[in-house]
Amino acid sequence: MNDLETIDLVVIGGGINGAGIARDAAGRGLSVILCEKDDLAQGTSSRSGKLVHGGLRYLEYYEFRLVREALIEREVLLNAAPHIIWPMRFVLPHSPQDRPAWLVRLGLFLYDHLGGRKKLPGTRTLDLARDPEGAPIKDAYRRGFEYSDCWVDDARLVVLNAVGAREKGAEVLTRTACTSARRDGKAWHVEFTDLETGSKRQVRARVLVNAGGPWVKDIAGRVTGSNSPRNVRLVKGSHIIVPKFWEGTQAYLVQNHDKRVIFINPYEGDMALIGTTDIPYEGRPEDVAAGEDEIAYLLAVVNRYFKEQLRRTDVIHAFSGVRPLFDDGQGNPSAVTRDYTFDLDETDGVPLLNVFGGKITTFRKLAEHAVEKIASYFPQMSGPWTAHAPLPGGEMAQADFVAFAQDLRQTYPWMPRRLLRHYARLYGARTERLVGTASGMDGLGRHFGGDLYEAEARYLMAQEWARTADDILVRRTKHGLHLSPAEKAAFAEWMDETDRAAA
Template structure:
């Protein structure tokens, strides 16, 4: 009979919290298994607004500690992942019908100073009739503000955490559900089932971590057979993608009639990402989608401020995610805290750490504090280390992407600028694993359109757990937005060939 593998930590959930926990734990010398029932970041963690930010609007709900911690983390993440996280300026046109200008300015002053800002420029006041950032804004809005936050490729942030975890010894099992977890003799007996092959595996773990996001309660109730006094509140957030309709690299933040704020961000060079909504959700997280009421809500918010009127025909695609927020009893979904809460259940001698809530910006801190919560059960755990450790591809001199971009130009003079940018922004210093010994575009293999070449797909299968076409086209990259339907189908046909799947 085959011995059951014994590990220190078994993590359920391959979103940002689970991947962050697995990475941090593996770097402390713990033996770790991470299982995800679908693809990495397939749920909430790939359906965010793509921002690393303090959460300006949370100041209205007096979440000063949360904002401060998020702003501090913003600096940490910029330093450790400069290829997928970069500064962005946000223009906030002021509407006298909503929040008064003095209140907005006060909030921005706090935002500039709460987190010890070092790298990003501070807030400035704009005359929207004179400053170029106001060129796309309707003339009825005269005053505006500009402040700093950061952009992030959310799905890649998850994958890079999982990749670093694996490089430090963790096992990462995708398309693998945790079908059962039971306490036996002071440890966890964990059973997993692979979604495609049906393979069943068992593990014995000292500690179980439930980082299942919207499914956290399902894991507690169905998988472990336990219960918790804490609950998550599911809130749906939807986005629309349209062609970009202003000049410049800056983004916008607008206030809607209901006092909610909507982000309008440049996306994939020639597109705009608009969101998000905040709607209480009680369906299955797997079934979430943007409904037409939400789409129109977002378009109306944009049309309130911009000269160019958007219509439903401008919407190229939509996506929607379910945010698993800790239920703090607030009636308004927008007021529900974005903070995280831990619940440690050590009944039966085998501890279970349940994670409720959280946001992308604070994932690293969440992982660090989560491990502190279970440190007494794992006395050989190493010290904190992630604050000063780059994610894969982020080990650039002085965390300076511009220096790295110039180096790529020297190293690959034959590569078109757009392709260099694509590889640099997604893979950073790991680009050599894709390009290999190539000295011309033909060496990258079949070209499927836009910036997608065979070499990249093979890299993603070999190194980043890509198992299906959409794992590549939508999560690890955004090629789907730049390929025609025919090109996407041609890629899927090629991808599903036996030789690639076996690579």
């Protein structure tokens, strides 16, 4: 048994926290294995509201530390990945029946100043009857505010962290479950099972990190035998996608009578992403789905504010995710903290770090804090490094996406502008790796519909662990929203044939 390969760190969970921890630790010189039982970001981390934001409404619950950290991280991430993260302006129509204007103004003042904002423009007051941003809003709402936050492609954020971890030396195992982990002497004896082939592999690990998200308690109890005193609250959040129903690039944030706020964001060019709900959830995380009651709720909130009235038939797609929030004893799901906490179990000097809570925006800081928690076990480990390091594809001069996109148009004058923008937004400075030696559209291979060509699919299979059609159509890209059912079926058939040929 002592002949087993010894690894410094095994991270269980391929969501944003697990991928971030693996990247941070590998970059400090540790040997790392990241294992995920499904695809990367298949759970919560691909089902968010797709925002890098401070969390304006968290100020109402006095979460000043969390909001400040998130606002600082907002600009750190904007610099690190300007291809998948970009600024967005949010219009907040004021509803006197819900929050008084002075409270909204105070919140926005704090939001502008808590995090040392440098790149994003500040808040301004709007006359919704005069300013163009008010055009789609009902006449009953005459006053509004506009503030800044950022958009993010959440699933790509996870995948790019995993790519970054691999480039720092980590091993990333997808569709591989950690089926056993037990303390054995001065290390963990860990068994992995490839869920596609059934093959098993065993290693010794000096430290184990449980970043299982909604499954964190299950992993702690079933795999490690640990009984952490901390708990998670599972909260279901659902979103709907409808055709975009206003002009302009701005998003909207509206207040409801129950004090919840709902985001209405531009999405995929001609669509809108609307969400989210906050409902306690007690089922299996993998079974979560948006309920008709949630869909009706979101439509009703939007219809309260906008002139154009949405109907159930306008909903193109609905999705739901389970947010694993740290259980702080609050009864109202909206009031449960979005902060993160750690439980370090050092039984017999063999550490297990359980990760509870967290949000997309603060994943990098969470990862940094997680690695610092286990630093005493690795005295030769180097210090923090991710604050000024670009994510894969973000290696563009001065994080200037506009200038980068213009350079790409000169490099590929034969490529349609929409396709080139798609590549630039998803792959950034690594677009050239995807395009390869192609000098015309024929060089991109088979066209599956929309902006999906064979070259992109093969790149994702070779470089980003894509194995199934959904890995590409739903998570690594959003092509699935733009293809017909027949086109999606044809692509899935091609993926299956290509995967079998590779095997």
